[in-house]
Amino acid sequence: xxxxxxxxxxxxxxxxxxxxxxxIMYVYLFVDTVTDTTAGSLIPDRFTLxxxxxxxxxxxxxxxxxxxxxxxxxxxxxxxxxxxxxxxxTAGYALSRLNLPFKxxxxxxxxxxxxxxxxxxxISIFLILQxxxxxxxxxxxxxxxxxxxLPLGIWIMKGFFDNVPWEIEMAGLQDGASRFxxxxxxxxxxxxxxxxxxxxxxxxxxWSEFILPQVLAPSGSAQVLSTYLxxxxxxxxxxxxxxxxxxxxxxxxxxxxxxxIFNKQLMNIYGGGTKG
Amino acid sequence: xRISIENFTKSxxxxxxxxxxxxxxxxxxMLALLxxxxxxxxxxxxxxxxxxxxxxxxxxxxxxDVTEVSSQKRNVGVVFQNYAxxxxxxxxxxxxxxxxxxxxxxxxxDRKVQEIAGLVHIGELLQxxxxxxxxxxxxxxxxxxxxxxxPDILLLDEPLANLDAKLRLEMxxxxxxxxLATGITAVLVTHDQVEAMSMCDRIALMDKGQxxxxxxxxxxxxxxxxxxVAGFLGNPPIAFLDGTVADGEFRLANSQVTLPVPSxxxxxxxxxxxxxxxxxxxxxxxxxxxxxGKVSFVETQGREELYDVMLENGAVLRSIQSQNAGFRLGxxxxxxIEQDRVLAFGPDGNRL
Ligand SMILES: Nc1ncnc2c1ncn2[C@@H]1O[C@H](COP(=O)(O)OP(=O)(O)OP(=O)(O)O)[C@@H](O)[C@H]1O
Ligand SMILES: [Mg+2]
Numbered sequence: 001x002x003x004x005x006x007x008x009x010x011x012x013x014x015x016x017x018x019x020x021x022x023x024i025m026y027v028y029l030f031v032d033t034v035t036d037t038t039a040g041s042l043i044p045d046r047f048t049l050x051x052x053x054x055x056x057x058x059x060x061x062x063x064x065x066x067x068x069x070x071x072x073x074x075x076x077x078x079x080x081x082x083x084x085x086x087x088x089x090t091a092g093y094a095l096s097r098l099n100l101p102f103k104x105x106x107x108x109x110x111x112x113x114x115x116x117x118x119x120x121x122x123i124s125i126f127l128i129l130q131x132x133x134x135x136x137x138x139x140x141x142x143x144x145x146x147x148x149x150l151p152l153g154i155w156i157m158k159g160f161f162d163n164v165p166w167e168i169e170m171a172g173l174q175d176g177a178s179r180f181x182x183x184x185x186x187x188x189x190x191x192x193x194x195x196x197x198x199x200x201x202x203x204x205x206x207w208s209e210f211i212l213p214q215v216l217a218p219s220g221s222a223q224v225l226s227t228y229l230x231x232x233x234x235x236x237x238x239x240x241x242x243x244x245x246x247x248x249x250x251x252x253x254x255x256x257x258x259x260x261i262f263n264k265q266l267m268n269i270y271g272g273g274t275k276g
Numbered sequence: 277x278r279i280s281i282e283n284f285t286k287s288x289x290x291x292x293x294x295x296x297x298x299x300x301x302x303x304x305x306m307l308a309l310l311x312x313x314x315x316x317x318x319x320x321x322x323x324x325x326x327x328x329x330x331x332x333x334x335x336x337x338x339x340x341d342v343t344e345v346s347s348q349k350r351n352v353g354v355v356f357q358n359y360a361x362x363x364x365x366x367x368x369x370x371x372x373x374x375x376x377x378x379x380x381x382x383x384x385x386d387r388k389v390q391e392i393a394g395l396v397h398i399g400e401l402l403q404x405x406x407x408x409x410x411x412x413x414x415x416x417x418x419x420x421x422x423x424x425x426x427p428d429i430l431l432l433d434e435p436l437a438n439l440d441a442k443l444r445l446e447m448x449x450x451x452x453x454x455x456l457a458t459g460i461t462a463v464l465v466t467h468d469q470v471e472a473m474s475m476c477d478r479i480a481l482m483d484k485g486q487x488x489x490x491x492x493x494x495x496x497x498x499x500x501x502x503x504x505v506a507g508f509l510g511n512p513p514i515a516f517l518d519g520t521v522a523d524g525e526f527r528l529a530n531s532q533v534t535l536p537v538p539s540x541x542x543x544x545x546x547x548x549x550x551x552x553x554x555x556x557x558x559x560x561x562x563x564x565x566x567x568x569g570k571v572s573f574v575e576t577q578g579r580e581e582l583y584d585v586m587l588e589n590g591a592v593l594r595s596i597q598s599q600n601a602g603f604r605l606g607x608x609x610x611x612x613i614e615q616d617r618v619l620a621f622g623p624d625g626n627r628l
Contacts, residue, residue: 167360170327173347174354175374176425189364 033246051246064223066247073224076142076213077206083146084153084202085195091150092157093183097169107158114151122215129216138222141213148212149202160194161187196265204255225251277338277428277461278303279324284333286319293319294485296333306455306462308472310508311482317465320482321431324463325352337428350429353422353460357434359414361406367417368402374425392420395454412443419454430455430462436471448475469509473497481505503621506553512582514619515559515594517552526550526620531589533567538618541628550628553619556582556596563612569593571607585609 033051035044059065094100095107125144126135134140164187172182188195210226218227229247259266279301286294294316301307309317322328324335326347335343342350361370368389375385393399396416406414415435422430435451436444452475455462466472472479473493480490489501493509500506506514518529521544525534535552537543544550572592573584576599583595583603595611603609620628 165358165360167356167358168362170347171354171356171360171362171421172373173327174325174352175377175421176348177373177377178348181377186362189362192364 029245030249032242033249036242051240051242052250054243054247055250064221064228066228066250068221069223069225069228072138072222073207073226076138076145076209076224077203079142080146080149080206081199081203083142084149085199087146087150088153088157088198089188089191089195091154092159093161093187095154096158096161097166110151110154114155118148119211122211126215136217136220136222138217141217141222141224144216145206145209145212146202149205153198153202156198157191157194160191164190193265196262197267200258200262200266204258207255278336279429279461279463280336281320281324282334282336284320284323284335285331286316286323286328287331292485294323297485297487299480299487299490301461301463302477304459304461305478306452306464306476308476308479309463309465309482310469310472310479311467312508313467315482316485317467317482318433321354321433321463321465324429325354325431326350351425351427352429352431353425353427355415355418355422355430355432355435357437359406359418359438361414361417361421363406365405366402367398367404367406367409370406370417371402371420371424374421378425388424392424395423395457396420396450410443411439412447415439415447416450419451423454423458423460428461430458430460432462432464434465434467436466436468444471451475470511473509481508499627500553500619501627503551503553503625503627506619506621506627510555512556512594512596514553514555515592517554517587517591517593519550519552521546521548521550526552528587528589528591531587533588535565535567535613535618536615538616538620541620544622544628549623551621551625553621554593554613555617555619556594558614558617559585559593559595559611560597560614561601561609561611563614565613565615566610567593567613568608568610571603571605571609574603574605585611 031044034047034049036046036048036050037044054066095103095110100106129135129140129144134143168186168190169182172186173179177185208226209224210230213222213224213227214230217223219231223231225247229244229251232247233244279299281297281299284294284297284299285292297320299320309320311317319328323330326342326345330343333343334341337350362373365373371389371392372385375388380388389402390399393402396419398413398416398420401409401413401417406417409417418435432451436447439447448471451464464472464476476493478490478492479496481488481496483504489496489505491499496505497509500509503516507516517526517535519527519531520529521527521537522534523546524537524543526537527534567587569585569587571583572586573582575582577596578599580596580598581601581603583597585593585595587593593611593613622628
């Protein structure tokens, strides 16, 4: 990246100045969660863990414990990822390799669905879930979220499968393996970077999903962190902003950690290559 | 195992790639499918191993009809042009894969892998990944994987195309050595005539989905059935002279020069077009049947020198001579053709 005839410090300087407000905001967000500030002052002056009390105190009556909600969010994100990824790797393979009838129609359909603003479907989804009794349940939101992310997942996995040389499959068949063994043992390992990237992507997307849980499972035991957070600020008579920020940080922490660990895999989604 | 292809036809959609081809390959024989790009060599190969279904015709391995048998059950080893090694497995796992699929015992797998690795000389590479191997080593691994379950037939699709010149030479004799050592029936697809001639017992020369000639390398070189075959075999290639029949002799086009027709051939009618093919080794200064011309191109090939001689009508003859003959570009020469080695072709390109 850095060649000798290209001085990088002016660039860094400009980038630093531009991103400064963002950085300050984040720093304040974090600092505010562990301090108290005297009214009218900008500088925090007391250290406190009071705003994090939701982690260990019994919830007020009518409220769910943060740990239940976190577990819900975790189940929601994990199940969505599992369903989405397993459907994407099979459907993507089929569209990439198998001689399906109506293949062009399916491909076109997937692209269209991907571009489709899903929010317009929410009313009908709501009605359907209510009809089949999955309204206000975690399973309902999981199914809906997994399905809505599916076009993107299938499309990405198809791209990865397209890059696997077909000779590898032919060699596998010739070596006596069944179609399934070839797919499972020879092809799937080649697209493993794609699977990893898609998993992280869907997990994060589900973790930060707000609209769907808000509309389809707004209250009670099916709550997730995003809805919990919004309830916190709307329900209370006297909102505690610093606690709100603490819950926010708590909610964002896994996302940040996952990004830090998996950012290389996430890049793969856009590369679409088999290198990894 | 004997392979016989009977009336094989293959089409992709509306285009028929192979039409009504029949071919018999003997037990333990190594046959080359030779031909220009796109003539249907790979298609034929893939039909033999079952990747492509035949649209019509019958395929027999020995006395068994395998036309409808799936790839997995045909017991054919294939080496693909790009080797198709499994990148996520090391060499050992690659070679062992066909055995693992058959659920053979660990000890058995290990014994066989070691044995085959010894045969193809890759004993020290077993723990490496395919990416960490040179082209020639990958080639050997691909061969080992194709051979490990003792297939009845070995198919090689342009196995040497991706290697550099020196390795190609080495692997040429290696593949032949391994084929002879195992006594396996092998089909080699190539568009390199040198490869086909040096490695195989017989060559099937293909053009546009047809087999044009099927014979031993030596016979095909000396007795090509058509000018296409003559032009395909030989390096440097044969030179052609176009002309017509005049008074029972061959008269060069746009020229008064006549050449006697080789003995024992049926001369077409007076005035009919005819073609002479002269291989470079049969156009030499010492031969009696002289044709005058001018040296128009000189290429030093190390041990030998290659000359192009332009005749007065613009046709070009090629000559290959041992080093230090000392002819220069532009020099007027009068070299001779060896009359009995001239190949004469009729108007349709077929040998007379
Ligand atoms: N899957 C396919 N669909 C349509 N046409 C095909 C397909 N495979 C091959 N062909 C056509 O069949 C013809 C023969 O192809 P084939 O691959 O057998 O040629 P080849 O002799 O192996 O050539 P090369 O030396 O370039 O590999 C070509 O014209 C090719 O375009
Ligand atoms: Mg080919």
